[in-house]
Amino acid sequence: MAASVQVLAFDIFGTVVDWHGSIQREVQALYPAVDGDAFARAWRAGYKPAMARVMSGELGWTLIDDLHRMILDQILPDFGLDHLGEAERRHLNRVWHRLDAWPDSVQGLTRLKRRYTICTLSNGNIGLLTHMAKRAGLPWDCVLSAEVFRAYKPAPETYLGVARVFDLAPAQVMLVAAHHDDLAGARACGLRTAYIERPLEFGAGHPKDVAPRQGNDLHCSSIGQLADVLGC
Numbered sequence: 712m713a714a715s716v717q718v719l720a721f722d723i724f725g726t727v728v729d730w731h732g733s734i735q736r737e738v739q740a741l742y743p744a745v746d747g748d749a750f751a752r753a754w755r756a757g758y759k760p761a762m763a764r765v766m767s768g769e770l771g772w773t774l775i776d777d778l779h780r781m782i783l784d785q786i787l788p789d790f791g792l793d794h795l796g797e798a799e800r801r802h803l804n805r806v807w808h809r810l811d812a813w814p815d816s817v818q819g820l821t822r823l824k825r826r827y828t829i830c831t832l833s834n835g836n837i838g839l840l841t842h843m844a845k846r847a848g849l850p851w852d853c854v855l856s857a858e859v860f861r862a863y864k865p866a867p868e869t870y871l872g873v874a875r876v877f878d879l880a881p882a883q884v885m886l887v888a889a890h891h892d893d894l895a896g897a898r899a900c901g902l903r904t905a906y907i908e909r910p911l912e913f914g915a916g917h918p919k920d921v922a923p924r925q926g927n928d929l930h931c932s933s934i935g936q937l938a939d940v941l942g943c
Contacts, residue, residue, distance in 0.1 A: 715883055716903055719823055720832035720855065720873045722864075722888035725912040727820075727934070728810040728843065730755065735914065737806050745790050748914050753789065755913075757782035762834065762863045772861050774836040780804045807835070808842040813909070817848050819934030822943040828852045832873055832886060834863050865896025874902075885928070887937065894927055905929035905937055 724730045734754065735747035761778040764770045783804050787793045795803070823829055830853040831840050837856045844851055855873060862868040874881045881901030888894050889909040897904050905928060908921040923930045931937040 716827065716885045717879055718828045718830060718873065718877050718884045719905075720830050720884055720886050720902075721820075722886070722890060722893050723831055723833040723835055723840065723843070724810075725909055726887065726889040726907055727816045727849065728812050728847065729912075730807070730810050731912060731914045733810040734806055737809070738803075741803070742790075742792060745792065748916060750786070750790055752913060752917070753786045754779070754782055757785065766863055766866065774858060775834055776804065776807070776836055776839055779807055805842075808839050809846060810843055812847040812849060813934075815933040815935040817850070819938050821850050822938040823934070823941065824850055824852065826941065826943050828877065830855050830873070832864070832869060833857070864893055867896070867900050870897045870900040870902050887934070889921075891924055898926055903928045905931060907934060907937065908932045 721727055731748075731751045734751035737747075738745055738750045739747035758778070761782055765773050765778070780800070783800065787795060787800075820829055830851055832855050833840055834857045835843075836858045837854055840854045840856055843849065844854065853876075855876065857863045857869055860866075860868045860872040864870070870884075870886065871881060874884050877884070882903060885903035885905055886894060886897035887905045887907060888897075889907045889912060891906070894904040894906060904926070906923070908931070910918050910921045912919055929937065929940060931940060
Protein backbone atom coordinates (compact mmCIF):
# COMPACT_ATOMS: atom_id res chain seq x y z
CA MET A 712 0.00 0.00 0.00
CA ALA A 713 2.62 2.55 1.06
CA ALA A 714 4.69 1.79 -2.05
CA SER A 715 1.82 2.76 -4.36
CA VAL A 716 0.91 6.01 -2.59
CA GLN A 717 2.70 9.08 -3.91
CA VAL A 718 0.69 11.99 -2.48
CA LEU A 719 -0.53 12.54 1.07
CA ALA A 720 -3.40 15.04 1.11
CA PHE A 721 -4.21 16.46 4.53
CA ASP A 722 -7.40 17.75 5.99
CA ILE A 723 -6.44 20.84 8.01
CA PHE A 724 -8.95 22.06 10.60
CA GLY A 725 -8.69 19.67 13.54
CA THR A 726 -6.25 17.33 11.81
CA VAL A 727 -3.16 19.53 11.39
CA VAL A 728 -4.16 22.61 13.39
CA ASP A 729 -5.98 23.10 16.69
CA TRP A 730 -8.87 25.35 15.71
CA HIS A 731 -10.68 25.10 19.06
CA GLY A 732 -7.74 25.86 21.33
CA SER A 733 -6.47 28.63 19.07
CA ILE A 734 -9.81 30.42 18.90
CA GLN A 735 -10.49 29.90 22.60
CA ARG A 736 -7.15 31.45 23.55
CA GLU A 737 -7.49 34.43 21.26
CA VAL A 738 -11.10 35.21 22.16
CA GLN A 739 -10.35 35.03 25.88
CA ALA A 740 -7.33 37.31 25.41
CA LEU A 741 -9.33 39.87 23.43
CA TYR A 742 -12.61 39.62 25.36
CA PRO A 743 -11.97 38.16 28.85
CA ALA A 744 -15.64 38.15 29.79
CA VAL A 745 -16.50 35.80 26.92
CA ASP A 746 -16.48 32.01 27.30
CA GLY A 747 -13.87 31.20 24.67
CA ASP A 748 -14.68 27.49 24.68
CA ALA A 749 -18.36 28.07 23.94
CA PHE A 750 -17.54 30.76 21.39
CA ALA A 751 -15.19 28.47 19.43
CA ARG A 752 -17.69 25.63 19.39
CA ALA A 753 -20.58 27.89 18.36
CA TRP A 754 -18.55 29.32 15.49
CA ARG A 755 -17.56 25.87 14.27
CA ALA A 756 -21.14 24.59 14.61
CA GLY A 757 -22.20 26.93 11.82
CA TYR A 758 -19.61 25.53 9.43
CA LYS A 759 -21.40 22.57 7.85
CA PRO A 760 -24.81 24.28 7.61
CA ALA A 761 -23.16 27.24 5.84
CA MET A 762 -21.37 24.95 3.38
CA ALA A 763 -24.61 23.07 2.76
CA ARG A 764 -26.20 26.32 1.58
CA VAL A 765 -23.47 26.63 -1.04
CA MET A 766 -23.58 23.01 -2.13
CA SER A 767 -27.38 23.11 -2.47
CA GLY A 768 -27.19 26.18 -4.69
CA GLU A 769 -28.95 28.45 -2.20
CA LEU A 770 -25.75 30.51 -2.12
CA GLY A 771 -23.36 30.96 -5.01
CA TRP A 772 -19.75 29.86 -4.63
CA THR A 773 -18.53 31.40 -1.37
CA LEU A 774 -15.09 31.25 0.21
CA ILE A 775 -14.75 29.85 3.71
CA ASP A 776 -13.45 33.24 4.88
CA ASP A 777 -16.79 34.74 3.87
CA LEU A 778 -18.80 31.88 5.37
CA HIS A 779 -16.85 32.26 8.61
CA ARG A 780 -17.74 35.96 8.62
CA MET A 781 -21.43 35.23 8.07
CA ILE A 782 -21.43 32.81 11.01
CA LEU A 783 -19.44 35.24 13.15
CA ASP A 784 -21.94 38.04 12.59
CA GLN A 785 -24.74 35.66 13.56
CA ILE A 786 -23.20 34.52 16.85
CA LEU A 787 -21.73 37.79 18.14
CA PRO A 788 -25.01 38.92 19.79
CA ASP A 789 -25.18 35.61 21.68
CA PHE A 790 -21.90 36.49 23.40
CA GLY A 791 -22.56 40.18 24.01
CA LEU A 792 -20.24 41.25 21.20
CA ASP A 793 -22.71 42.73 18.74
CA HIS A 794 -21.14 46.14 19.42
CA LEU A 795 -17.93 45.18 17.59
CA GLY A 796 -17.11 47.43 14.66
CA GLU A 797 -15.99 46.36 11.21
CA ALA A 798 -12.26 46.47 11.95
CA GLU A 799 -12.67 44.31 15.07
CA ARG A 800 -14.89 41.83 13.26
CA ARG A 801 -12.46 41.55 10.36
CA HIS A 802 -9.54 40.96 12.73
CA LEU A 803 -11.45 38.34 14.70
CA ASN A 804 -12.59 36.56 11.54
CA ARG A 805 -8.98 36.17 10.45
CA VAL A 806 -8.21 34.15 13.59
CA TRP A 807 -8.75 31.19 11.25
CA HIS A 808 -5.58 32.30 9.44
CA ARG A 809 -3.69 32.26 12.76
CA LEU A 810 -4.49 28.78 14.03
CA ASP A 811 -1.72 26.98 15.88
CA ALA A 812 -0.50 23.59 14.68
CA TRP A 813 -0.83 20.55 16.89
CA PRO A 814 2.54 19.87 18.59
CA ASP A 815 3.36 16.89 16.35
CA SER A 816 2.33 18.45 13.02
CA VAL A 817 5.37 20.33 11.76
CA GLN A 818 7.91 17.65 12.62
CA GLY A 819 5.69 14.87 11.31
CA LEU A 820 4.99 16.65 8.04
CA THR A 821 8.66 17.43 7.57
CA ARG A 822 9.49 13.73 7.89
CA LEU A 823 6.71 12.69 5.50
CA LYS A 824 7.80 15.30 2.97
CA ARG A 825 11.11 13.47 2.48
CA ARG A 826 9.32 10.54 0.84
CA TYR A 827 5.93 11.82 -0.29
CA THR A 828 4.43 14.90 -1.90
CA ILE A 829 2.37 16.48 0.86
CA CYS A 830 -0.47 18.90 0.20
CA THR A 831 -3.54 20.33 1.83
CA LEU A 832 -7.03 19.24 0.88
CA SER A 833 -9.15 21.61 2.90
CA ASN A 834 -12.38 23.51 2.62
CA GLY A 835 -10.37 26.53 3.70
CA ASN A 836 -9.58 28.99 0.91
CA ILE A 837 -6.13 29.39 -0.59
CA GLY A 838 -5.30 32.69 1.11
CA LEU A 839 -6.32 31.34 4.51
CA LEU A 840 -4.30 28.14 4.09
CA THR A 841 -1.24 30.02 2.83
CA HIS A 842 -1.26 32.52 5.69
CA MET A 843 -1.75 29.68 8.18
CA ALA A 844 1.15 27.69 6.72
CA LYS A 845 3.45 30.71 6.72
CA ARG A 846 2.70 31.50 10.37
CA ALA A 847 2.76 27.93 11.69
CA GLY A 848 5.70 26.70 9.58
CA LEU A 849 3.70 23.99 7.80
CA PRO A 850 5.98 22.65 5.02
CA TRP A 851 3.47 21.95 2.24
CA ASP A 852 4.64 21.08 -1.25
CA CYS A 853 1.34 22.36 -2.61
CA VAL A 854 -1.76 24.12 -1.24
CA LEU A 855 -4.97 22.65 -2.63
CA SER A 856 -8.35 23.88 -1.55
CA ALA A 857 -12.03 23.52 -2.23
CA GLU A 858 -11.54 26.89 -3.90
CA VAL A 859 -9.53 25.17 -6.67
CA PHE A 860 -12.31 22.70 -7.41
CA ARG A 861 -15.22 25.02 -6.52
CA ALA A 862 -16.71 22.26 -4.41
CA TYR A 863 -16.61 21.54 -0.70
CA LYS A 864 -15.71 18.18 0.77
CA PRO A 865 -17.18 15.58 0.74
CA ALA A 866 -18.02 16.30 -2.92
CA PRO A 867 -16.17 13.78 -5.13
CA GLU A 868 -14.68 16.64 -7.18
CA THR A 869 -12.37 17.49 -4.29
CA TYR A 870 -10.86 14.04 -3.75
CA LEU A 871 -10.65 13.14 -7.42
CA GLY A 872 -9.32 16.63 -8.10
CA VAL A 873 -6.16 15.88 -6.13
CA ALA A 874 -5.48 12.83 -8.28
CA ARG A 875 -6.05 14.87 -11.43
CA VAL A 876 -3.74 17.67 -10.30
CA PHE A 877 -0.88 15.19 -9.88
CA ASP A 878 -1.88 12.92 -12.81
CA LEU A 879 -2.29 9.92 -10.52
CA ALA A 880 -4.80 7.16 -10.02
CA PRO A 881 -7.01 7.81 -6.96
CA ALA A 882 -5.37 4.88 -5.11
CA GLN A 883 -2.02 6.67 -5.37
CA VAL A 884 -3.39 9.44 -3.14
CA MET A 885 -3.97 9.05 0.59
CA LEU A 886 -6.25 11.39 2.51
CA VAL A 887 -5.09 12.01 6.07
CA ALA A 888 -7.82 13.32 8.35
CA ALA A 889 -9.27 13.28 11.86
CA HIS A 890 -12.86 13.05 10.60
CA HIS A 891 -14.55 9.82 9.58
CA ASP A 892 -17.04 11.48 7.20
CA ASP A 893 -14.17 13.07 5.26
CA LEU A 894 -12.33 9.77 5.06
CA ALA A 895 -15.48 7.94 3.95
CA GLY A 896 -15.89 10.42 1.11
CA ALA A 897 -12.31 9.83 0.02
CA ARG A 898 -12.64 6.04 0.18
CA ALA A 899 -15.77 6.19 -1.97
CA CYS A 900 -13.63 7.85 -4.63
CA GLY A 901 -10.93 5.21 -4.46
CA LEU A 902 -8.37 7.07 -2.33
CA ARG A 903 -6.38 5.47 0.46
CA THR A 904 -7.16 6.82 3.94
CA ALA A 905 -5.38 7.39 7.23
CA TYR A 906 -7.19 8.42 10.41
CA ILE A 907 -5.36 10.65 12.89
CA GLU A 908 -6.58 10.70 16.49
CA ARG A 909 -7.35 14.21 17.77
CA PRO A 910 -9.34 13.51 20.95
CA LEU A 911 -9.13 17.17 22.08
CA GLU A 912 -10.32 18.72 18.81
CA PHE A 913 -13.34 20.24 20.56
CA GLY A 914 -11.48 21.05 23.77
CA ALA A 915 -10.61 19.16 26.92
CA GLY A 916 -14.19 19.40 28.15
CA HIS A 917 -15.58 17.72 25.04
CA PRO A 918 -13.37 14.72 24.18
CA LYS A 919 -13.94 12.94 20.88
CA ASP A 920 -14.37 9.20 20.44
CA VAL A 921 -11.26 8.23 18.47
CA ALA A 922 -11.74 4.45 18.56
CA PRO A 923 -10.73 2.67 15.34
CA ARG A 924 -13.39 2.10 12.71
CA GLN A 925 -13.40 -0.27 9.79
CA GLY A 926 -12.45 0.94 6.35
CA ASN A 927 -9.35 3.07 6.85
CA ASP A 928 -5.99 1.79 5.67
CA LEU A 929 -4.20 3.29 8.68
CA HIS A 930 -5.15 4.50 12.16
CA CYS A 931 -2.52 6.60 13.94
CA SER A 932 -2.31 8.53 17.18
CA SER A 933 -0.44 11.42 15.54
CA ILE A 934 1.15 12.60 12.32
CA GLY A 935 4.45 11.54 13.84
CA GLN A 936 3.19 7.99 14.20
CA LEU A 937 1.98 8.11 10.59
CA ALA A 938 5.55 8.97 9.59
CA ASP A 939 6.76 5.99 11.63
CA VAL A 940 4.31 3.61 9.99
CA LEU A 941 5.18 4.86 6.52
CA GLY A 942 8.89 4.50 7.20
CA CYS A 943 9.78 8.19 7.06
